[in-house]
Amino acid sequence: MAETEPLIDVRGLSRSFGALRANDGIDLTVLPGEIHAVIGPNGAGKTTMIGLLAGEVAPDAGAIRFRGQDITGLTVQERALRGLARSFQITSLCRGFTALENVMLAVQARSDHSFRFLRRVHRDRALVDPARDALDAMGLLARADTCASYLSHGEQRQLELAIALAMQPALLLLDEPAAGMSPDETRRLVAIINGLRRRTGVLLVEHDMDTVFALADRITVLVYGKVIATGTPDAIRADPAVRDAYLGHATVAA
Amino acid sequence: MADALSGASGRLRLSVGAGGAILLALPWILVALDEPFFIGVCVRFLAYGLAAAALDLILGYGGLVSFGQAAFFGIGAYTAGVMIHHATDGSVLLAWPIAIGGSTHALLVLPLAALVAAALAAGIGVISLRTGGVYFIMITLAFAQMVYFIVLSFPQYGGTDGLMLMARNAAPGLDLADETTLYYVSLVALAAFLWFGRRLARSRFGMVLRGARENERRMRALGFAIVRYRLAAFVISGAVTGLAGALLANQSGFVSPDLLSWQRSGEIMVMVVLGGMGTLFGPVLGAVALLLLEEVLQGWTEHWMLILGPLLLGVVLFTRGGLWGALSGERAGDG
Numbered sequence: 001m002a003e004t005e006p007l008i009d010v011r012g013l014s015r016s017f018g019a020l021r022a023n024d025g026i027d028l029t030v031l032p033g034e035i036h037a038v039i040g041p042n043g044a045g046k047t048t049m050i051g052l053l054a055g056e057v058a059p060d061a062g063a064i065r066f067r068g069q070d071i072t073g074l075t076v077q078e079r080a081l082r083g084l085a086r087s088f089q090i091t092s093l094c095r096g097f098t099a100l101e102n103v104m105l106a107v108q109a110r111s112d113h114s115f116r117f118l119r120r121v122h123r124d125r126a127l128v129d130p131a132r133d134a135l136d137a138m139g140l141l142a143r144a145d146t147c148a149s150y151l152s153h154g155e156q157r158q159l160e161l162a163i164a165l166a167m168q169p170a171l172l173l174l175d176e177p178a179a180g181m182s183p184d185e186t187r188r189l190v191a192i193i194n195g196l197r198r199r200t201g202v203l204l205v206e207h208d209m210d211t212v213f214a215l216a217d218r219i220t221v222l223v224y225g226k227v228i229a230t231g232t233p234d235a236i237r238a239d240p241a242v243r244d245a246y247l248g249h250a251t252v253a254a
Numbered sequence: 255m256a257d258a259l260s261g262a263s264g265r266l267r268l269s270v271g272a273g274g275a276i277l278l279a280l281p282w283i284l285v286a287l288d289e290p291f292f293i294g295v296c297v298r299f300l301a302y303g304l305a306a307a308a309l310d311l312i313l314g315y316g317g318l319v320s321f322g323q324a325a326f327f328g329i330g331a332y333t334a335g336v337m338i339h340h341a342t343d344g345s346v347l348l349a350w351p352i353a354i355g356g357s358t359h360a361l362l363v364l365p366l367a368a369l370v371a372a373a374l375a376a377g378i379g380v381i382s383l384r385t386g387g388v389y390f391i392m393i394t395l396a397f398a399q400m401v402y403f404i405v406l407s408f409p410q411y412g413g414t415d416g417l418m419l420m421a422r423n424a425a426p427g428l429d430l431a432d433e434t435t436l437y438y439v440s441l442v443a444l445a446a447f448l449w450f451g452r453r454l455a456r457s458r459f460g461m462v463l464r465g466a467r468e469n470e471r472r473m474r475a476l477g478f479a480i481v482r483y484r485l486a487a488f489v490i491s492g493a494v495t496g497l498a499g500a501l502l503a504n505q506s507g508f509v510s511p512d513l514l515s516w517q518r519s520g521e522i523m524v525m526v527v528l529g530g531m532g533t534l535f536g537p538v539l540g541a542v543a544l545l546l547l548e549e550v551l552q553g554w555t556e557h558w559m560l561i562l563g564p565l566l567l568g569v570v571l572f573t574r575g576g577l578w579g580a581l582s583g584e585r586a587g588d589g
Binding site: 054056075076077078080081085086088092093094095096097101104105106108109110113114115116117118119120121122124127163167 | 465468473475486
């Protein structure tokens with residue numbers, strides 16, 4: 001794995017809000033097919049980092065290379081079209097649309113043929129079929145025709161992920177995908193992310209340590225906007241600086 | 255039309271069918287009642303209905319509160335007016351670099367009105383759509399006011415007095431000077447746009463337009479450059495509004511800067527809200543209702559706005575989905 005070129009290569013990424021250095025010289029790589037988790041206490045700058053990678057926040061310094069190209073200056077939608085998909089920490093859906101329609105939009109975005117004015121999307125198998133597959137993968141197929149605003153919180157989180165999957169990204173940014181999910185839903189989520197391994201790069205920001213240690217190939221620990229450690233789950237668990245700064249003296253789940 | 259209603263409820267089909275039948279039969283009914291004068295009034299309903307439906311395309315589906323629709327309405331009317339004016343008094347529109355005269359040819363003038371309005375919408379849209387929310391409302395209003403004052407500054411076209419038109423548009427076998435012909439031409443234009451707009455709402459393009467209203471951030475994260483789609487919708491809306499203006503100019507035989515005023519923009523917006531946003535049919539009903547109310551109330555009292563205001567408030571507060579929602583059971587966001 002060490003020989004392969006990273007999928008995304010982040011160098012010296014920095015962003016301040018006033019006096020607060022939310023991200024301070026972050027270096028990070030995600031290799032193709034790798035599941036890379038980012039952990040850190042509240043306020044460590046995880047969400048800012050996702051924003052910087054997705055293109056919603058502009059960096060003060062640093063560079064992001066994605067699949068060998070510099071994408072630091074690209075907009076959110078340009079990055080998305082190059083294969084960088086994200087899920088939102090706080091569910092962000094088209095609430096008036098059905099679950100199926102939400103996913104169909106993701107399929108449509110990828111197909112790049114949206115200046116079509118007359119043909120009805122619901123009869124467009126090129127949109128409907130992949131969208132139903134993505135819902136099926138998340139166990140949401142039975143709710144396909146339910147309006148997104150009527151889905152339970154857990155279902156909305158699953159839909160959020162179905163949308164990201166339907167984009168067939170090269171790199172998936174997952175911002176706390178398990179937030180608010182039931183244990184059952186979380187188990188399903190872990191299985192699905194596990195299934196992406198070696199097909200899609202995943203950058204996972206997550207609070208739930210069970211999920212992180214169950215999934216991650218490598219873990220990066222962020223504290224006060226700085227990377228204090230990167231390594232395998234075992235190395236991170238053994239790292240004294242990490243134990244000090246973040247894990248405290250609590251027992252880390254195996 | 256049924257094609258645009260697949261999956262619609264029986265009540266919705268009935269409402270559309272009844273509305274269509276009434277509009278089709280209206281000239282005969284009015285002639286039978288010996289009131290042919292009202293055919294002209296009904297042409298006004300159709301023209302305003304078309305303008306309101308065109309606004310609904312961007313307001314109801316796109317969530318874009320354009321407060322500058324009068325610019326497109328007025329510029330369409332003036333395009334028809336100026337072409338007819340030059341044709342009837344034999345003067346030239348443009349002497350250099352090539353001499354261009356006026357024309358009364360319907361198949362030239364009506365598309366030209368739509369085209370000029372579309373070009374104006376493209377220019378205004380490119381700049382306005384960079385903003386959002388209240389800023390978008392204000393900047394479209396500001397542009398419309400600019401167009402208003404530009405038109406005022408042409409003394410050869412009457413300035414504040416407006417321009418009397420000595421003829422109407424005509425094409426072989428289609429003389430709009432005949433009120434009934436003008437009525438049916440307007441009705442065909444309206445029906446065609448309603449069919450197109452309803453189909454558009456469920457097309458790929460419509461999904462992007464409506465999705466961007468629902469959640470702009472999500473649409474960007476999916477990879478949609480949403481300004482392009484909004485601009486396309488804005489231009490379509492402008493073009494259709496321009497055509498509506500040209501039809502109105504034909505009916506009234508008169509164009510004036512009043513058509514470009516911000517009050518006109520407000521009136522078109524009231525028609526959309528009154529009828530029911532995001533349904534296209536609703537705004538047509540809203541246009542008919544508002545114009546009828548104005549006529550009736552003006553006959554009663556000069557303080558008619560005192561009555562109209564509370565009536566509008568009542569509809570907005572107590573009928574979800576406007577008059578069309580109350581009639582057909584359809585609300586924006588359905589389907």
